[in-house]
Each structure stands twice: as C-alpha cells, then as structure tokens.
Amino acid sequence: MKAILALADGRVFHGRAFGAGGEITGEVVFNTSMTGYQEILTDPSYCGEIVTMTYPQIGNYGINVEDVESARPFLSAFVVKEVCEFPSNWRSKMSLDAYLRENGVIGIQGIDTRALVRHIRDKGAQTGIVSSIDLDPESLVEKARRAPSIVGRDLVREVTCQTSYPWSEGPWQLGKGYTSPDQAPRYKVVAYDFGIKRNILRKLVASGCDVTVVPAETPAEEVLAMNPDGVFLSNGPGDPAPIVYAQENIRKLLGKTPIFGICLGHQLLSLALGGKTYKLKFGHRGGNQPVLRGEDQRVEITSQNHGFAVDAASIHDAAIQTHTNLNDNTVEGIEHKLLPAFSVQYHPEASPGPHDAAYLFEKFTRMMDKAKKQ
Numbered sequence: 001m002k003a004i005l006a007l008a009d010g011r012v013f014h015g016r017a018f019g020a021g022g023e024i025t026g027e028v029v030f031n032t033s034m035t036g037y038q039e040i041l042t043d044p045s046y047c048g049e050i051v052t053m054t055y056p057q058i059g060n061y062g063i064n065v066e067d068v069e070s071a072r073p074f075l076s077a078f079v080v081k082e083v084c085e086f087p088s089n090w091r092s093k094m095s096l097d098a099y100l101r102e103n104g105v106i107g108i109q110g111i112d113t114r115a116l117v118r119h120i121r122d123k124g125a126q127t128g129i130v131s132s133i134d135l136d137p138e139s140l141v142e143k144a145r146r147a148p149s150i151v152g153r154d155l156v157r158e159v160t161c162q163t164s165y166p167w168s169e170g171p172w173q174l175g176k177g178y179t180s181p182d183q184a185p186r187y188k189v190v191a192y193d194f195g196i197k198r199n200i201l202r203k204l205v206a207s208g209c210d211v212t213v214v215p216a217e218t219p220a221e222e223v224l225a226m227n228p229d230g231v232f233l234s235n236g237p238g239d240p241a242p243i244v245y246a247q248e249n250i251r252k253l254l255g256k257t258p259i260f261g262i263c264l265g266h267q268l269l270s271l272a273l274g275g276k277t278y279k280l281k282f283g284h285r286g287g288n289q290p291v292l293r294g295e296d297q298r299v300e301i302t303s304q305n306h307g308f309a310v311d312a313a314s315i316h317d318a319a320i321q322t323h324t325n326l327n328d329n330t331v332e333g334i335e336h337k338l339l340p341a342f343s344v345q346y347h348p349e350a351s352p353g354p355h356d357a358a359y360l361f362e363k364f365t366r367m368m369d370k371a372k373k374q
C-alpha cells in the first residue's frame, strides 16, 4: 500500500505503508541510534513527533515484551528506509510491522531517509504529515502547513499518569529478567511523571531508592507532605515553556528537598530558576552525542532525545553550566549554585545508548545523604 510523507515546506517523499494505515501530523525529526527502536517507540518524549530512523534497516531483532519504556508507543508515526520482515532474536515475540499494527501506529518505509535527514538538517525540523489515505501531495503539504506546531503546546498532559503509583522494579539481567534489589531502599524519592521512561525508575531503584511516581500536576505541598528524601523531574514531550504549573511547583520545592532532573525535567528546572528555553534547529536524537563534563574535562558519550534547549546565558545567575554538547556547544547540564538541585539534558539511563553517565544517579543519592545529615 502506498503512503506519502509531506513536509510543511513542500518537500514530499513517496513510500509504502507498514504498521497501521491512516493519516497523522507531527514534528518530523530523526534519530541516529543503530539499535533501540523499541525503546524509542515507547519513550513518551516522542509524543507529537514523526520519528525517522537513520539506520537503514529497522526491525531486525523483532519486538519483545521487556524492552519497553512505557505501556505503549507514543510517537505519531515511524519512518524507515526498510523494515525487516524476518526478525531473528531469541527474545522476539513479534515483528515490528505487527507491533505497530497492533498499537495503531502509522509506519512508512521505502523513504530515502538520507535525503530526508539532510533536508531537515538544512531547513530545520518542521511539521509534517504521513498518510496512506490521501495520496495527493498538494493536499498533504497544505494539511502539514495547517497542523499545529509543537511550540507552545502542553503535551505532558497527554502522557502523564492519572494517579500516583509505587515503582520497585530494578534493571534487567541476563537469565533473570527484571530484578528487584536484595537490599532495602535507603531513600524515599518522589518522581514527577512528565512522560517518564521506565529505565530511569529502574536506575533509581538500583541506586537504593523507594520510588513513588506522581502525576505532572501534583502540587508541591502534596509532594512535600510525602516527606521525600529527594524529588526527581522526568523527561517528557514537547515544549517546556508552556508547562507553567510544573515550573511553579519546582520553585516551591527548591531548597526544601534535593532535586534531580533529566531532559524535560532539566528544562523545567532551568525555567524555574529564571532561565529561558528555545527550539533547536533539528535537535539531538541518538546514542552517540559527545558531552564535555566541565568539572574534570572528561567526555561522556551520551544518549539524547530533545528538540528544545536551555539558553546558556539565561541560567548563569542561579546555576553553573556543568555539561556542554561538543557538537554545537549547547547546555547539557546545570547545577544550582547554592541549593541541592542539578539536571542534565541528556539521558544517563540510556535505554537505548551508552552508560557513561550512569554516575549521575549516585550523585543524586550522595546529595540526599548530605541533606539527610543536615
């Protein structure tokens, strides 16, 4: 079945539908990870986005029930050069095509993804449409132009949990699956769910945390009443600027409890400190983004997925810039000058990606130890 991907600036790509058929708009972005498509599909931060994989063949190791970052896929559509029809892996339970069909996600393959990515790099990430229903390029470009931009929209409300819940599952181990630590937890952590990835929760558990996940709009007073040793601010989709309720809650939590933020959590902490965010030309999405750690000038290879960034000059009064992206010098991490609060733009939990930055979970627990003693 034919399908078309059309961009708001008029560029059109012809391909074939896979997964579920249909029509959907979203911000067209690309991810350069060679593996980890299952984690990418289920990362709620991709809500509202049409994700293109630059690796030419996707689906080789199928879909298993374990490598998911949330309960279902959240992205708008999935764009690939070629879908592997005969996956081979001992953990695989179904093909990528069947998985997308089952979850109602529109896929398009046969796209010249190199040309698409070069176009996005030159012209910038923008709104697009994928359709297997309407095959008229002109009409699709018009629909893409009329579709809502990702800027200024609150997508967190679409992905956050409705009620709070405890989390006790730890990281996956070969032969054992997901495990729970033998030792009793030492820290009580409340994690704001702005679209949280499960591997962050697993890493917190592995670091000795007893985690309670709360909805994005939970008031700071309610969180403090739970007597946490620390508060975690999760990753999540879209533009951080309109998520004003979260910024207000973070402001109330600052100085009352140690705070650790990842990705959207980092952007929200920065905004709460009086900083500014802006949309990057085409974002960072992949598993090999080089980041410089200012403290000791070491380079970490990191997993990333973001389209917005914190303006460096805007946070210098309140915080120090701890990490910098070596590709484009953008802010990758900050730490409050006086209070126990820090955050990173990248993903130390990886999933998918390298584990160079896993030390940040220990940094959080050390911060909680210090606060407990005071």
Ligand SMILES: NC(=O)CC[C@H](N)C(=O)O
Pocket (backbone or CB within 6 Å): 045, 234, 235, 236, 237, 238, 239, 240, 262, 263, 264, 265, 305, 306, 307, 308, 309
């Ligand atoms: N992974 C994330 O938390 C992404 C943050 C934000 N939605 C951005 O695109 O910049």
